[in-house]
Amino acid sequence: MKQIKYSPEARRDLLFIKEYIKEEWSGAVAQKAMNYLMVQIRSLEKHPDLGVNISGMFDVVSDYKYLVVKKNYVFYRLEDKYIKVIRVLSDRQDFMQILFGVCTQSEGLENYWEE
Numbered sequence: 001m002k003q004i005k006y007s008p009e010a011r012r013d014l015l016f017i018k019e020y021i022k023e024e025w026s027g028a029v030a031q032k033a034m035n036y037l038m039v040q041i042r043s044l045e046k047h048p049d050l051g052v053n054i055s056g057m058f059d060v061v062s063d064y065k066y067l068v069v070k071k072n073y074v075f076y077r078l079e080d081k082y083i084k085v086i087r088v089l090s091d092r093q094d095f096m097q098i099l100f101g102v103c104t105q106s107e108g109l110e111n112y113w114e115e
Contacts, residue, residue: 003045075089
């Protein structure tokens with residue numbers, strides 16, 4: 001069974017999520033949400049193919065998979081001995097821009113019809 005390893009960015013993401021929930025609601029709610037998130041991430045140890053291949057969903061070549069956990073996307077990849085969690089991002093974030101630099105917004109088209 002492969003073990004979970006976290007990238008430094010994923011660790012920062014998890015701390016950010018915890019602090020955000022704590023500020024918006026309470027420490028108890030943040031702890032409950034983080035426990036749930038961590039249980040879901042740890043489920044990858046038993047079921048590493050639980051997530052969806054990102055290449056199958058988007059036009060980008062990548063070995064990343066993602067798992068949806070409530071309002072978060074857990075991006076990971078399978079390595080020889082580990083399951084490496086790359087990022088944990090909110091569904092409000094433009095994860096394609098963050099992960100691959102691929103813009104999913106219509107930049108520069110705000111005034112298209114005004115010409």
